[in-house]
Amino acid sequence: MSKKILVVAGDGIGPEIVAEAMKVLQALQADGSIDVSIEDALIGGAAYDAVGDPLPAETLEAAKASDAVLLGAVGGPKWEPLHISKRPEKGLLGMRAGLGLFANLRPAILYPQLADASTLKADVVSGLDIMIVRELTGGIYFGQPRGVETLPSGERKGVNTLVYTESEVERICRVAFDIAMKRGKKVCSVDKANVLECTEMWREVAVKTAADYPEIDLSHMYVDNAAMQLVRAPKQFDVMVTTNMFGDILSDCAAMLTGSIGMLPSASLNADGQGMYEPIHGSAPDIAGKGVANPLATILSVAMMLRYSLDAPAAADRIEKAVSQVLDQGLRTADIMSEGMRQVGTAEMGDAVVAAL
Amino acid sequence: MSKKILVVAGDGIGPEIVAEAMKVLQALQADGSIDVSIEDALIGGAAYDAVGDPLPAETLEAAKASDAVLLGAVGGPKWEPLHISKRPEKGLLGMRAGLGLFANLRPAILYPQLADASTLKADVVSGLDIMIVRELTGGIYFGQPRGVETLPSGERKGVNTLVYTESEVERICRVAFDIAMKRGKKVCSVDKANVLECTEMWREVAVKTAADYPEIDLSHMYVDNAAMQLVRAPKQFDVMVTTNMFGDILSDCAAMLTGSIGMLPSASLNADGQGMYEPIHGSAPDIAGKGVANPLATILSVAMMLRYSLDAPAAADRIEKAVSQVLDQGLRTADIMSEGMRQVGTAEMGDAVVAAL
Ligand SMILES: CC(C)[C@H](C(=O)O)[C@@H](O)C(=O)O
Ligand SMILES: CC(C)[C@H](C(=O)O)[C@@H](O)C(=O)O
Numbered sequence: 001m002s003k004k005i006l007v008v009a010g011d012g013i014g015p016e017i018v019a020e021a022m023k024v025l026q027a028l029q030a031d032g033s034i035d036v037s038i039e040d041a042l043i044g045g046a047a048y049d050a051v052g053d054p055l056p057a058e059t060l061e062a063a064k065a066s067d068a069v070l071l072g073a074v075g076g077p078k079w080e081p082l083h084i085s086k087r088p089e090k091g092l093l094g095m096r097a098g099l100g101l102f103a104n105l106r107p108a109i110l111y112p113q114l115a116d117a118s119t120l121k122a123d124v125v126s127g128l129d130i131m132i133v134r135e136l137t138g139g140i141y142f143g144q145p146r147g148v149e150t151l152p153s154g155e156r157k158g159v160n161t162l163v164y165t166e167s168e169v170e171r172i173c174r175v176a177f178d179i180a181m182k183r184g185k186k187v188c189s190v191d192k193a194n195v196l197e198c199t200e201m202w203r204e205v206a207v208k209t210a211a212d213y214p215e216i217d218l219s220h221m222y223v224d225n226a227a228m229q230l231v232r233a234p235k236q237f238d239v240m241v242t243t244n245m246f247g248d249i250l251s252d253c254a255a256m257l258t259g260s261i262g263m264l265p266s267a268s269l270n271a272d273g274q275g276m277y278e279p280i281h282g283s284a285p286d287i288a289g290k291g292v293a294n295p296l297a298t299i300l301s302v303a304m305m306l307r308y309s310l311d312a313p314a315a316a317d318r319i320e321k322a323v324s325q326v327l328d329q330g331l332r333t334a335d336i337m338s339e340g341m342r343q344v345g346t347a348e349m350g351d352a353v354v355a356a357l
Numbered sequence: 358m359s360k361k362i363l364v365v366a367g368d369g370i371g372p373e374i375v376a377e378a379m380k381v382l383q384a385l386q387a388d389g390s391i392d393v394s395i396e397d398a399l400i401g402g403a404a405y406d407a408v409g410d411p412l413p414a415e416t417l418e419a420a421k422a423s424d425a426v427l428l429g430a431v432g433g434p435k436w437e438p439l440h441i442s443k444r445p446e447k448g449l450l451g452m453r454a455g456l457g458l459f460a461n462l463r464p465a466i467l468y469p470q471l472a473d474a475s476t477l478k479a480d481v482v483s484g485l486d487i488m489i490v491r492e493l494t495g496g497i498y499f500g501q502p503r504g505v506e507t508l509p510s511g512e513r514k515g516v517n518t519l520v521y522t523e524s525e526v527e528r529i530c531r532v533a534f535d536i537a538m539k540r541g542k543k544v545c546s547v548d549k550a551n552v553l554e555c556t557e558m559w560r561e562v563a564v565k566t567a568a569d570y571p572e573i574d575l576s577h578m579y580v581d582n583a584a585m586q587l588v589r590a591p592k593q594f595d596v597m598v599t600t601n602m603f604g605d606i607l608s609d610c611a612a613m614l615t616g617s618i619g620m621l622p623s624a625s626l627n628a629d630g631q632g633m634y635e636p637i638h639g640s641a642p643d644i645a646g647k648g649v650a651n652p653l654a655t656i657l658s659v660a661m662m663l664r665y666s667l668d669a670p671a672a673a674d675r676i677e678k679a680v681s682q683v684l685d686q687g688l689r690t691a692d693i694m695s696e697g698m699r700q701v702g703t704a705e706m707g708d709a710v711v712a713a714l
Pocket of ligand 2: 194195224432446449450605
């Protein structure tokens with residue numbers, strides 16, 4: 001049965017990198033490995049510019065009717081003066097909330113071919129393979145009350161609310177435990193249970209949920225220590241599970257340990273296996289339109305999409321092998337370029353992956 | 358005029374490391390460089406064990422009557438089962454709130470003698486010298502409402518509240534700007550203004566306050582990007598200013614970039630220049646009582662105390678030079694030991710600093 005993919009390219013380098021991912025999808029479609037139909041829609045600043053809304057209703061409707069969404073990137077300085085409710089980021093947050101994409105999977109993997117790119121010493125990061133499972137539709141990102149009010153004294157007060165229910169914590173812990181069962185069976189739950197009652201409850205729920213996973217080795221770490229340990233000895237981690245805000249910070253920190261964020265995909269899943277897939281890097285407005293952006297994170301996001309939402313694990317494997325092969329061939333976009341390698345542009349890199357498939 | 362110091366050694370290695378800092382204070386007192394009177398009091402788990410309260414009223418009273426407080430460390434697994442309101446950490450948080458210590462200064466400095474200790478490549482961190490200014494008495498650490506309630510459905514919901522008023526943001530920004538004026542005149546304010554309204558207001562106040570500091574080069578960064586940039590290129594930062602929670606995470610991340618958290622002091626100041634001084638590392642229960650802990654962060658906290666609260670900058674300089682000298686002599690505690698150096702215990706390290714004064 002044909003699966004539906006919605007493509008939302010977004011802003012900055014979004015359209016360029018998504019174009020290369022489309023080549024890969026089309027190649028797999030052409031050789032009969034997958035059966036997909038592809039539509040596209042507006043999101044982010046591009047949608048705001050066209051219709052005054054970073055997440056037009058048609059985009060969300062089309063997303064709901066799809067099996068998976070492929071996102072490029074959103075945002076840029078052009079839209080920063082806008083009110084928070086109209087910013088490109090709202091398109092992304094609205095998509096997460098609207099589709100109920102509560103589970104954000106952010107792998108931090110060091111490609112052996114790119115080991116030199118890391119700012120960390122080789123022995124500290126070689127072989128790094130962490131999966132960060134971030135809660136994505138709750139916590140302080142969505143909690144009420146929120147906003148800025150003026151006090152009787154005339155001064156303003158800004159408020160945001162961190163809130164989790166037990167069931168929200170339980171379901172994200174289950175995702176982490178299920179993933180860990182297919183990996184190293186080690187989960188580190190990150191909280192600030194010594195200060196924040198909400199995350200003290202988080203820890204209790206993690207412990208309780210783990211009772212259903214006797215093989216999982218569950219540990220707990222305060223978020224400040226987790227940030228330290230990622231720098232000190234990142235290979236101690238297998239799967240990490242944490243709140244929306246802590247996951248935002250720690251997953252970016254973990255990604256940067258690899259030195260090549262242009263290589264890292266992500267998946268955001270709901271309870272039905274529907275998912276949104278995107279590179280973890282941003283819209284990089286400074287290099288947009290120049291044809292130099294690295295499309296590999298987006299191409300690897302397609303691999304995650306095939307694996308997690310489109311039930312095509314063999315095709316996913318082929319993409320990942322092809323990416324590894326172009327790296328072996330010495331092809332590098334500017335962001336991962338190093339001595340002795342051959343520098344290529346966005347399109348040439350995409351073509352090389354298609355050829356290697 | 359004699360200044361009053363309150364010493365609260367706390368838990369784990371606290372008493373051992375504070376003992377060495379006391380030797381340094383006494384040596385300076387003996388040679389007439391400073392004129393101080395020293396008292397001590399209970400805090401943390403030690404206070405809970407003795408009187409059932411991690412911050413006894415007498416301790417807070419004695420602190421208020423002092424010019425400065427020297428803290429060892431609080432906490433340990435022994436007290437983790439306690440309710441959050443009785444945990445050792447409450448002693449620390451109560452001291453911060455009780456004394457109004459809103460400005461937390463956390464330097465992340467790489468000692469050239471210890472450059473190898475970092476997990477980062479030498480060129481990325483050599484010469485690193487960042488000052489993180491963390492807001493310490495507001496934000497989600499202290500915001501109301503907070504706690505866990507049971508919903509009609511029977512499931513529990515945990516809540517904490519991030520809240521800042523404009524005046525709270527302004528005063529911490531001023532501290533950061535004042536410090537930057539004596540350094541590189543560059544301040545990076547870290548927020549999550551694209552998602553959290555409270556920190557959108559933070560950014561606005563930072564911009565407004567900067568108008569009084571025309572020489573300061575103020576930039577803004579989202580917290581996830583800041584965590585990335587600390588790993589990618591930490592030397593881009595001079596002074597960073599941020600919220601209580603973000604500061605907790607980023608200052609630990611920055612500290613770990615140096616690879617030697619046993620070397621890093623911190624200061625927590627109120628509007629009157631009263632301050633609490635403590636090493637940034639924790640109570641290290643695993644090595645407590647063994648005489649192997651590194652006392653240098655605590656000794657360097659004394660130097661910060663002399664500089665910021667006791668108006669004795671010359672004595673502060675002498676301590677910092679003495680610490681540098683013992684490192685030059687090749688003395689190392691276990692945590693910073695490397696080949697060719699001489700490993701010493703806590704007391705021997707303290708004695709060496711006194712000798713070098
Ligand atoms: C763009 C922003 C709203 C978003 C987030 O904070 O979740 C981004 O940083 C991410 O991690 O996907
Ligand atoms: C012990 C804990 C309450 C404290 C904090 O979170 O502030 C510590 O991590 C720190 O940074 O001083």
